[in-house]
Amino acid sequence: MAFEYFHFMSLIGVAFFAISGTLLGHEKNIGGFGVVVVGSVTALGGGTLRDILLNQPVFWIAEPDYLYATYGAIFIAVVFIRHLPHVSNYYMLLVDVLGMAIFNIVGIEKSLIEGTTMIVAITMGMTTGIFGGLMRDVICREIPLVMREELYSTACLSGGLTYAALFLLGVSYIWCILGSLFITVFLRLGALHWGWQPNIFRKRTVKNK
Template identity: 35%
Template sequence: MDIVYILDIIGVFVFATSGVLTAIDNKFDLVGSAVIGFITALGGGTLRDIMIGQTPVGWMYDVNYLWTILAALILSYLFRKRIVKLRRSLFVFDTIGIGLFTILGLQRTLATGLDPAIALIMGMVSAVFGGVLRDVLTNEIPLIFRREIYATACLAGGLVFLLLTKFYDHELLAMAISMGTVFIIRYMAVRYNWSLNLRARN
């Protein structure tokens, strides 16, 4: 599961970076940016763990998550302009992160013996509620509620994972396919929205 751990860390890094950049846009100071980066990256998983009763919450057992967020904080402050230019690459990793967080959250919920329907919801919570908490703390209506595709992609990916693991016995392959599902839906959505915007402008 080494590749999964590495992807997890990358996902945390990208989510934290997105949180820190939002915080800087809101003129938060260094500590405020660290808190927002932290909550964006680990808030969804924290909420999931609290609700399914897996406490102390997961990230408390692996200090690497803290170092990853600290690295995202420092790099965001040092190379902000360059990172903003990398938005396209960040989008790729962000979507990988969302897909992975969905599946990891789903697996963790299933492992406690809860119903697959609950696991599906908790997978989505893991992936998107970090962003919801970030938006609430920066006093914005959560983006997720107006751009349904984020949550929908998570639910679809989670469903694919549940179906694949039900009928086949290859979990890593199922993870790859379901994360691919999240990726494709989100990628198509961004293109679709783009043309939608063009039409709306006429």
């Protein structure tokens, strides 16, 4: 059963990231199949890096389901964009939030299954959640969300720590997932809507350049 959850969540995460890549690609007026490239890289980048690091077969080569989910999500996004009057950056951030929250958990779990320690698993969760979006932003020459959004990586880490805490407390599987999802999404939506900014690690001598 655990495996089915895992598979299902990965598919959803892949689809969300594919959409976020497609939206940013459109926003940047990338022509032709360039949006498909950006969408695919965003959807598959984080998980690919995770599998390579863990020395596992790359997920979308082992199971082509993920490729179908990616291309399907991109296709749907493209169709909808053509009929939407106005695609704001907001939708892109929203799917990115959901994709990151899910990939974070998937990364931690896959890492724990491979027998790594918890600190490696949390690092792997962040890698999976952040890397796809980072490549999307680099390819599109957008300021990476890691730099732009104050709570981006903090939310990812908090989600990971929540999972770890619940996991070590022996809470059942489904609540680990829900708890982690809630924390990550809550923090990032909070930052988006109410402008939350963590004031840690801030320089004393502020300079705004």
